[in-house]
Amino acid sequence: MHKGDDTVSNRKQFVVIGLGRFGGSICKELVKIGHEVLVMDKDEQQIQEFSNIATHAVVANSTDESTLRSLGVRNFDFVVVAIGDNIQESILTTLLLKEMGLKNIWVKAKNDYHHKVLEKIGADHIIHPEKDMGRRIAQQMSDEKVIDFIELSDEYSIVELFATPKLETKSLIDLDIRARYGVTILAVKNKENIDISPEPTYVIERGDLLIVIGHNKDIKRFEDQAM
Known part of the structure; x- marks a missing residue:
């Protein structure tokens, strides 16, 4: 699997959850810059597509706390929650990550309602790519x-x-x-x-x-x- 360039200074570790167009483009760019990226998605086909791009690619349910813990997401510098249409899944994933003590959680919001909920549960940065x-x-x-x-x-x-x-x-x-x-x-x-x-x-x-x-x-x- 792609490991990036070990000579890159300030290398950071990222988790990208959700490999739609937005999450996929973030993963590719982070790897291109030289960072380590763990990608997660429930869709096996999406994971196969990124298995030779990301540092690690895992088929997983991000709303399962034991799965998140077993993958060691608490040791990563940033988590990007890029789940597309399933607002409930996005909110539950963000809530779990906050409860686990992660400090840099960036979340894609689908609409203003989604944004308000993410704000209330403590998402560190909320992104509206389309807007x-x-x-x-x-x-x-x-x-x-x-x-x-x-x-x-x-x-x-x-x-x-x-x-x-x-x-x-x-x-x-x-x-x-x-x-x-x-x-x-x-x-x-x-x-x-x-x-x-x-x-x-x-x-x-x-x-x-x-x-x-x-x-x-x-x-x-x-x-x-x-x-």
């Missing part, structure tokens, strides 16, 4: 300047914006973006490289991609007035 992706796509469709969008909270975001001709040949110090608009340019990407925390003397060129953080209203004002 989160929907917001990003809506932002990109509604604003042609937005290349990508990450919502940090209801009020703050990180956006990627292509520099318009209005900004070309001007330096960051000339534009004085933070003082004028209250947003910060975290980085500038061009064809050659990415400049993290660019110097105030950086001159914006055609095709530069600006990575901007700030309050949503300030970002919108920056787009409307400066771009």
Whole structure:
């Protein structure tokens, strides 16, 4: 079975419960990064598919406490509960994990009701993959300047914006973006490289991609007035 690269620093151990599209993609990415991943699912066919991808792949019922204990899930750094349509199973699994004392439990929520229950029983992080992706796509469709969008909270975001001709040949110090608009340019990407925390003397060129953080209203004002 795949064991990953032993030279990877900060290697962590993850349990992924539920191998649907979401759980499967998380498993593949974690293994690709170099972490150890134990995957669990009741579907034998799903487990067979991941037996050569994950560090360990087990056919198991996650609502059975003795099974969770026998697999040693308490020794893992993170558990991702990615159970798809069965809300009851997701809730029971999360509750068992909390009762066993696990500290980093990330759970996929199907809807707002599911989210509220997970919140009450102490899930450490609740994920809405469809809703989160929907917001990003809506932002990109509604604003042609937005290349990508990450919502940090209801009020703050990180956006990627292509520099318009209005900004070309001007330096960051000339534009004085933070003082004028209250947003910060975290980085500038061009064809050659990415400049993290660019110097105030950086001159914006055609095709530069600006990575901007700030309050949503300030970002919108920056787009409307400066771009």
